[in-house]
Amino acid sequence: MAIRTLSVDWKLDHPGVQREDFFGRTSLSSYDAVFIDPETISRRWTFDVAPGGDGARRTDPQQDRGLGRTLSAWMARRRTEADDLLKRGGGLLICRLRPRGEPLLIGSDSGEERLDRYSWLPSVSLVDRQHQLAFPVNGRFVARRGADVTVEECDSPFAAYLSRFAGNVAYSAVYQDLLSTPIDRFATVLARNRVGDIVALEIPFDEGRLVLLPPLEGVSPAQEAEALIEAAESSAARAGFFAAPDWLSAYLVPGEEDLLNELAGLEERHATLSAKIEEVRGRLAETSRFNKILHTRGRFSYVPAVAESMRTLGFEVEEEADALRLRSEEGDALVVAAAAEGNAVGLPPYRHLLATVDRAVTDGEGHHKGILVVSGSRELDPKRRPTQFSPEVLRGCQSQGFCLISSYALFKLVQSALADRKADHAPARRALLECDGEFRSSDVS
Numbered sequence: 117m118a119i120r121t122l123s124v125d126w127k128l129d130h131p132g133v134q135r136e137d138f139f140g141r142t143s144l145s146s147y148d149a150v151f152i153d154p155e156t157i158s159r160r161w162t163f164d165v166a167p168g169g170d171g172a173r174r175t176d177p178q179q180d181r182g183l184g185r186t187l188s189a190w191m192a193r194r195r196t197e198a199d200d201l202l203k204r205g206g207g208l209l210i211c212r213l214r215p216r217g218e219p220l221l222i223g224s225d226s227g228e229e230r231l232d233r234y235s236w237l238p239s240v241s242l243v244d245r246q247h248q249l250a251f252p253v254n255g256r257f258v259a260r261r262g263a264d265v266t267v268e269e270c271d272s273p274f275a276a277y278l279s280r281f282a283g284n285v286a287y288s289a290v291y292q293d294l295l296s297t298p299i300d301r302f303a304t305v306l307a308r309n310r311v312g313d314i315v316a317l318e319i320p321f322d323e324g325r326l327v328l329l330p331p332l333e334g335v336s337p338a339q340e341a342e343a344l345i346e347a348a349e350s351s352a353a354r355a356g357f358f359a360a361p362d363w364l365s366a367y368l369v370p371g372e373e374d375l376l377n378e379l380a381g382l383e384e385r386h387a388t389l390s391a392k393i394e395e396v397r398g399r400l401a402e403t404s405r406f407n408k409i410l411h412t413r414g415r416f417s418y419v420p421a422v423a424e425s426m427r428t429l430g431f432e433v434e435e436e437a438d439a440l441r442l443r444s445e446e447g448d449a450l451v452v453a454a455a456a457e458g459n460a461v462g463l464p465p466y467r468h469l470l471a472t473v474d475r476a477v478t479d480g481e482g483h484h485k486g487i488l489v490v491s492g493s494r495e496l497d498p499k500r501r502p503t504q505f506s507p508e509v510l511r512g513c514q515s516q517g518f519c520l521i522s523s524y525a526l527f528k529l530v531q532s533a534l535a536d537r538k539a540d541h542a543p544a545r546r547a548l549l550e551c552d553g554e555f556r557s558s559d560v561s
Contacts, residue, residue: 118132119149119349119352120134120146120148120149121134121149121345121348122142122151123136123150123151123341124136124137124140124144125138125152125153125156126153127337128151129341133151133341138157138190138236145197145198145200145201148207149208149209149210150207150208150209151210151211152209152211153211154211154233155217157217157233158219160187161187161218161220161231165183165220167218172221173219173221174220174223174228175220177222177223177224184229185222187220187231194236195235195236195237195238196238198236198238199239201324202238202321202325202326203321203322206323208325208351209326209327210274210327210329210348211237211328212331213257213316213331214288215259216234217232218232237251237252238321239251239252240320240321242320244301245362247297247298247302249297249303250295254293254294254295254297255294256292257289257290257291258291259289260313262286262287262309263285263286264310265285265287265307265308265309265316266309266310267282267307268307270304270305270306272304272318272351273346273350274306274327274329275306276347277329277343277346278306278307278316278329281340285332286330287330288331289330290314291317291328292313302320303320305317305318306318306327316329325351405421406421406425406428406527406534407421407527409421409489409491410494411494412494413455413457414455420435422451422523423435425529426451428530428533430533430544430545431443431545438452438468439451439469439472440452440453441484444545444549446542446545446546447549448484448485449486449519449548450472450485450487451469451486451487451489452465452472452488453488453490453491454488455490456490456492456494458492459492459493459502460493460504461490461491461492461504461505461506461509462506462509463506463509465490466508466509466512466518470486470512485517485518485519485548486516486519487519487548488519488521489522490505490521491522498523499524501522504522505522510553510554513554514553518552519551520551521551521554522555525557528557544560
């Protein structure tokens with residue numbers, strides 16, 4: 117079902133989406149679905165009103181040449197339009213969830229009016245016997261950043277939208293209720309972070325719906341627009357949200373109880389299967405952690421993977437700030453691990469290893485074997501990678517008696533060690549410690 121859509125300060129690239137500024141002339145209520153990003157709204161006063169001594173931005177309507185009254189009137193106008201869109205038009209208002217931002221305090225004889233990015237939101241009060249959801253009066257848009265998003269299991273098309281871009285969701289705020297209202301009784305929670313904070317929410321306004329969504333990163337405006345329109349069209353044809361009252365379970369139609377029992381059994385089996393899936397997924401992540409030496413880079417991914425590989429070979433590994441320290445019965449070593457952006461690792465990692473070994477000598481620790489682990493051409497299959505170090509690096513390692521080993525050669529040693537965990541891996545350790553120059557698999561005897 118085709119719907120009329122409007123994008124307000126939300127960059128969406130789609131021929132079917134009209135675009136407008138928050139302070140433009142087009143009415144929100146003249147569309148079926150409105151996408152709005154409130155991030156830039158507060159710029160209207162943060163650029164023109166300087167903060168006072170207490171850090172708050174204030175303006176006096178008697179002296180600001182109409183700025184305060186104009187902003188207040190705009191907020192009231194957009195609030196009325198949004199209310200009409202949701203309650204009278206049964207439309208969709210999809211808003212990005214962001215912090216409230218810096219407020220503006222507008223002085224008056226009766227007190228101060230506070231404006232922020234969300235002052236245009238319409239209000240709704242949803243009540244059952246024990247609880248009440250008053251939005252946005254009791255709502256808090258708490259600044260909190262993260263990418264730890266878990267999409268809830270529900271039939272909302274916007275949950276499917278979040279699942280589609282699960283790796284690109286980067287929330288900058290979470291929604292909380294001041295009275296700790298059980299929001300699930302009144303609205304549909306679409307996603308939470310790992311500690312249970314709401315990062316996406318769908319609130320019913322009579323026949324309409326207000327949807328709060330977190331921002332995305334790394335997704336083109338065209339991709340996002342296509343997915344949002346698809347979700348909006350599916351949502352427009354979907355029945356509204358109505359919380360089931362407590363007494364409804366006493367009014368069952370024939371066959372309903374059997375289906376409820378069948379559903380309960382399936383949900384129990386689903387919970388058991390989900391727990392098993394998470395267990396196996398954890399074991400898989402534990403087992404495949406060595407693969408990182410083949411394609412990652414950096415001290416938080418590549419270096420720990422190299423350290424874990426050395427432990428698998430039987431070394432005691434101590435991770436220091438700029439190197440790995442290995443200990444074993446066959447001897448000790450210092451390791452520098454470097455992954456190149458391009459095809460080959462250059463001289464800086466070699467010089468770093470040279471300085472590390474020299475520092476150990478001058479500190480009185482004695483001479484240590486130097487091992488340089490390199491990874492280049494990471495986008496290629498390891499079997500098809502060209503030489504992963506420069507000729508200067510090879511000459512330096514040969515002259516200093518350092519072992520120069522590629523990540524793929526180290527990975528093959530790890531594969532062999534894991535294939536027979538009871539075997540003695542001393543030959544592999546000895547081969548690394550006795551190697552001068554490039555390490556080859558044939559060095560292991």
